[in-house]
Amino acid sequence: MSNYDGKRVVITGGTSGIGLATAKVLDAGGARVLVTGRTPASLAAAAAALGPRALVDRRDVADVDGLADRAAAAFGGVDLLVLNAGATAGATVEDTTGDQYDDLFAVNTRAPFFTVQRIVGLMPPGSAVVLTTSIANRKGIATTSVYSATKAALRSMTRTFAAELVDRGIRVNAVSPGPVDTGILERSMPAEAASEFLAAQRAVNPMRRLGEPEEVAKAIVFLGFDATYTTGAELTVDGGASQL
Numbered sequence: 001m002s003n004y005d006g007k008r009v010v011i012t013g014g015t016s017g018i019g020l021a022t023a024k025v026l027d028a029g030g031a032r033v034l035v036t037g038r039t040p041a042s043l044a045a046a047a048a049a050l051g052p053r054a055l056v057d058r059r060d061v062a063d064v065d066g067l068a069d070r071a072a073a074a075f076g077g078v079d080l081l082v083l084n085a086g087a088t089a090g091a092t093v094e095d096t097t098g099d100q101y102d103d104l105f106a107v108n109t110r111a112p113f114f115t116v117q118r119i120v121g122l123m124p125p126g127s128a129v130v131l132t133t134s135i136a137n138r139k140g141i142a143t144t145s146v147y148s149a150t151k152a153a154l155r156s157m158t159r160t161f162a163a164e165l166v167d168r169g170i171r172v173n174a175v176s177p178g179p180v181d182t183g184i185l186e187r188s189m190p191a192e193a194a195s196e197f198l199a200a201q202r203a204v205n206p207m208r209r210l211g212e213p214e215e216v217a218k219a220i221v222f223l224g225f226d227a228t229y230t231t232g233a234e235l236t237v238d239g240g241a242s243q244l
């Protein structure tokens with residue numbers, strides 16, 4: 001029997017990249033996993049990558065009531081909630097539109113906030129929330145001002161949620177990835193610009209490489225199940241980029 005046998009796990013943005021890598025570890029370890037995403041390609045990839053027990057749920061992050069109802073119906077409770085869905089957009093402050101600003105905050109910040117609000121009632125003592133932030137939330141990186149601000153807000157919420165939930169035995173932590181080649185950039189900017197950005201990140205990284213989704217997944221699983229004396233924290237997984 002593994003540590004995750006029968007654990008009930010909800011992962012938003014669990015159909016690709018870091019979220020899917022996390023779902024695979026937990027699914028293989030016996031957890032009951034529900035992952036969300038939107039696009040047919042990512043939903044199909046998740047269905048192919050996960051075992052028959054996993055639930056692959058087509059749902060926009062804005063549909064927090066629908067997600068809570070689905071989790072309640074499928075599992076009756078939630079032992080780990082991973083708020084990982086996210087989007088980015090590369091634009092200077094002068095080029096950023098109002099819609100881009102609102103869309104990024106809606107996906108990266110508003111949706112996680114209200115998902116916690118709706119799902120926490122399903123979470124028993126001993127359960128945990130993990131939010132995916134970014135090292136961009138504490139560095140000035142040109143063309144990422146809105147994205148970075150959405151993740152700084154999440155880092156702040158991690159502390160406040162942790163304070164509000166500690167007496168209920170629910171831990172809340174964040175994982176803060178550095179550059180990981182998941183395709184997220186290519187979905188928000190021209191391929192050439194994404195490739196240049198990643199090459200520059202690789203060159204300046206102390207480890208001279210990008211991270212793998214599986215390396216971030218290990219940190220999420222650690223925070224979710226093993227870090228039992230840790231709450232309100234943010235664990236950085238970035239090859240040392242923000243430290244060295």
Ligand SMILES: NC(=O)c1ccc[n+]([C@@H]2O[C@H](COP(=O)([O-])OP(=O)(O)OC[C@H]3O[C@@H](n4cnc5c(N)ncnc54)[C@H](OP(=O)(O)O)[C@@H]3O)[C@@H](O)[C@H]2O)c1
Pocket residue numbers: 012013014015016017018019036037038039040042043059060061062084085086087088107132133134135176177178179180181182183184187
């Ligand atoms: N990759 C990096 O370098 C990096 C660095 C720091 C932080 N992060 C953060 O890590 C998290 C995961 O990113 P990733 O790199 O693994 O990217 P990814 O492969 O693009 O995965 C993003 C996931 O979020 C889902 N998603 C996005 N917008 C959504 C929406 N409106 N409604 C529902 N689902 C939505 C996607 O599903 P669909 O594709 O089906 O929409 C997908 O499952 C994000 O929060 C990101 O900001 C990534």
